[in-house]
Amino acid sequence: MRSVRLEAVGSLTMRDVERPNAGPGELIVRVLAAGICGSDRHMFKGEYPTAIPVTLGHEFCGLVEEVGDGVSAFTGGELVTIDPNIACGSCPACRRGRPNLCECLTAIGVTRDGGFAEHVAVPSSQAFMLPADLDPVHGAFCEPLACCIHAIDKARIRPGDTVAIQGGGVIGLLMVQLARLAGAGEVILITRQLSRREAALRLGATHAFDPAAADTVALVRERTQGGADVVIECAGVPETLQTGVRMARRGGAFVLFGVTPAGLEVPVLPFDLLVNEVEIRPAYLNPFTHSRAAAMVASGALELNSLVTKTIGLEDVAEVVGSAPLSGEIKVIVRP
Amino acid sequence: MRSVRLEAVGSLTMRDVERPNAGPGELIVRVLAAGICGSDRHMFKGEYPTAIPVTLGHEFCGLVEEVGDGVSAFTGGELVTIDPNIACGSCPACRRGRPNLCECLTAIGVTRDGGFAEHVAVPSSQAFMLPADLDPVHGAFCEPLACCIHAIDKARIRPGDTVAIQGGGVIGLLMVQLARLAGAGEVILITRQLSRREAALRLGATHAFDPAAADTVALVRERTQGGADVVIECAGVPETLQTGVRMARRGGAFVLFGVTPAGLEVPVLPFDLLVNEVEIRPAYLNPFTHSRAAAMVASGALELNSLVTKTIGLEDVAEVVGSAPLSGEIKVIVRP
Amino acid sequence: MRSVRLEAVGSLTMRDVERPNAGPGELIVRVLAAGICGSDRHMFKGEYPTAIPVTLGHEFCGLVEEVGDGVSAFTGGELVTIDPNIACGSCPACRRGRPNLCECLTAIGVTRDGGFAEHVAVPSSQAFMLPADLDPVHGAFCEPLACCIHAIDKARIRPGDTVAIQGGGVIGLLMVQLARLAGAGEVILITRQLSRREAALRLGATHAFDPAAADTVALVRERTQGGADVVIECAGVPETLQTGVRMARRGGAFVLFGVTPAGLEVPVLPFDLLVNEVEIRPAYLNPFTHSRAAAMVASGALELNSLVTKTIGLEDVAEVVGSAPLSGEIKVIVRP
């Protein structure tokens, strides 16, 4: 079968490999749709550790094609979404109910073969059933959505709250929708590209500001009469970390979601954090949220079609992952 | 000025009394709209303690007409909603941040003159500004809404959750809207009157069941695949307390909001509560939620017009309060 | 090897059976100490479902004697405590992070062979390492302690709070110690037997009341000036459920821990729960708390020796489990 293999840092190639077989407790999934994520580009460049060689692809959805020994929850033919993050269950973090902080976390599409392939073997406990008639492209959104839901849990939005979201990539545009669903009265998206600001307004944002054209801290504080109840950072750049904390209301929360490079330092003002009691709450990965993401995608509560800006085959993955995102690109979907 | 006075249990009369003057720290509010609430009927019948004589009316909205000494936040002319519940600020409950449990709570329209009158004197700290162009009838909904927001806080609804609401009075129909705003994926209203079930579906409920026609516990459990994440009891009758707890999912919450008679006993099944870990969370009054209610009403996020089933003058209050609610009645508004 | 087998309801016998072998992912543990628990008596009488035949014993501690394939965390020789409750990891409850509500929960000593035996096979992920020099009898307390820690988490005791604990069995006496450790200013134990009240006072309770001799609701309300911040029910009888809710302060919490018979109804007063905002929070089993229990036992923070009122061999288990607890009995330990 065809699969897209990371064979060395900077070397991603489509290869013909043998179709995997289902080990005990495993499923073979025929991949119907897989999303390309910013992390795939980081892995390609060696900025994020992976197994080598490995098939990339950690956001995917497909049909159960084969069922290994000891699996009773699936019989074959089901449409499933996969949680790629496999917690060990036995480390101190897992035993305290914090699987996203597992000390031995492995991940499908990172440390074992993933979804940029025709077939993939997965532990059955990582698979979550979807309605048979769901568009598999929607199913491929469950993974990033599950991370966003964890962030929204940490945000503790109350009906009527004001929420500012920094960064209008696919994450920011999912957060806009989740913040609305969580009852936010006002949702402000801050991103540079006009097309994304327009998309946000269509998806439920009440305002969208361009950080290149205006002082967004002042705009948010004015619009929210003193600061947003919740700020969610989804850009992953130093600038948004510094401005984001200052956009929060006294007593508000800043949810840290974007990934900055390891080792990068960003200055904060402890006095301001203290007297304003602004909490900084990081949200990392998807602890116990994948089933909620699957249910939400299945319910149709989210507008996902307009987030897909391109659909490609396996033969084009290497080029897309190997290049910087195009202007206007939100989510590229691979259909093997 | 005209005011509707409770002069003895069972004796409510419109009288001409002297217009009050603003004491230090007080405002005189010209009442534009006041809601009649089930509690007014309880007070009329002596089932709830009040001052005697007293002007009833604790859900109201009006214009600031006079400003007492020492008040700087108002100058006159503002449209305001009043939080009728005055916490003492000094009892153990107040000092622990639980003003709704204040040991010396007084209330406008209950222990001092209220809003079924042309004018009413209120402490300025109980007044909350509304946009000048807001329909004052909407302003009269802030008080019940503030209580509902407290319940919704206690419900801790997460996006995608299923919520069952028992009782389709004005409270239940506000809760339906709040549950949707809080991100509920499914909202099920349970009430006997068809017109209310229809109203709920218009206001955002995904399902509405008739408890007289079917086993609603079974219906809710089936519809939610095992029970609702959150059940909110807004009927205040023994039956809903018993069925409500059984509608909740394992690990779910039952929010107790409806008022049953003091002394009434309702049986629960401790074994079931325990092994299902269903929490019972009562929500009483409006601690720190009136300003949020005012902001939400001002934002127009709620559909309130269709909740008003009748508008009357002061001269008709005694008759409405003195009779049982008519079939189909949701909220009666008084315009003095 | 010798093991104590439940062969039918009411029939518990010591038998010679074959020593188990370690399957893949399993450990063989040589049992050094095992606690007899009230549930063992319920299983004996058929009041709680079990496999038949099965070796009982779900609170135990021992040495790793054999290590199955694929186990890397143990090499043999370690002292371990076992979490008997095995969550499936794949049901909706498990996937939402609520393993104690697992729909397919199995349990060592209940649905598969347990610790009233010389050796027992356990999945390695259920084993938690203890310091080599710890008294194994202390290790046998980890299981009930883990359940208590879950209850204490739900109690959310703040430094200085007043806590009332109902029922002075082993659970109540562990709760007394945990409540002190959690910062309770006053800890009141309510139990009938004098020896237990005396034990509680030695273990950190500030007061101990006899429910047979006085109106404990009045005593607690007086002593705490209005009610305890937290009440923890550990007796499992209807009387304590009714009195316990009334011992809680306005705004306080009632933690339901004791197990009453399935189907038993207990009346509550909804009006009182509501206007006092007393929350009812059930705590069931030990979600993510076994490692914390093991650490706490290892630290020596708890006084456990005085809770052991008798130590027996395997040959005496059937008689103890088959009879009602003796007066004065707290915990009987089996040393195979």
Added chain:
Amino acid sequence: MRSVRLEAVGSLTMRDVERPNAGPGELIVRVLAAGICGSDRHMFKGEYPTAIPVTLGHEFCGLVEEVGDGVSAFTGGELVTIDPNIACGSCPACRRGRPNLCECLTAIGVTRDGGFAEHVAVPSSQAFMLPADLDPVHGAFCEPLACCIHAIDKARIRPGDTVAIQGGGVIGLLMVQLARLAGAGEVILITRQLSRREAALRLGATHAFDPAAADTVALVRERTQGGADVVIECAGVPETLQTGVRMARRGGAFVLFGVTPAGLEVPVLPFDLLVNEVEIRPAYLNPFTHSRAAAMVASGALELNSLVTKTIGLEDVAEVVGSAPLSGEIKVIVRP
């Protein structure tokens, strides 16, 4: 009467002024003991805004000597502790239950005359009764303790948790005791002065490290096997902010309590915060905690005597406040 007046930045003088009279709702308190706090030194130097002229002193305890009109809770003669922070009750923060973030906060000893005087006028709602036989010096600790309790609430310590506390001033030494009371299994104090580390060990710390002599991040991480569950910063210097965040366990919390200069920037590592999910929770002032502090002091649960390193009269206040703290100084108490 004598009082210590800040008459200009850098000018603090004992003066004879007129004894105040009790206005409506006020009490006159004869001061028995008042604590000198680091903030007094900041005010003296103009680093913190105050009224000018004003009598300093915001941590004090005394006897009610005169009762103004409309005060019913006091009759005279009561021993009281005063919460100096007066929230307005009407600003958005107050109305949302966040009085410590009040936009119009005034403070006794800062913006109105305080406790470095023989008598002081205070609003009766700021006074909290203490047992008549309590040492008034202990009563003077209620104010800083109330701030610490707020921090401990935010820390959410669970029984058995490991807690690291940075800074061994009076705050750090109160936090050591509170962390123990909150159930911490290990409490590590980090401070430079040997005498304070010794004091901490006497007061319940399990370890005390010298940041000048060793890499405390490494020591804490080693001692706690991966990081403390909770770190509480009570030094208020950039170094501890940077090291503190790195002392926290994955999934742990960093409570920001120390006051750094306004405008000072401290670098953080967002990547580390994110992948470790370390929350930063500032705790500012004493929202709804003064009565709990008073109860805790009254109960005798804290060792306070050894925190008092010097007792002076009003005539010596100016010199102590005008000089840097002496080595070994913890709390200086003024007895007018």
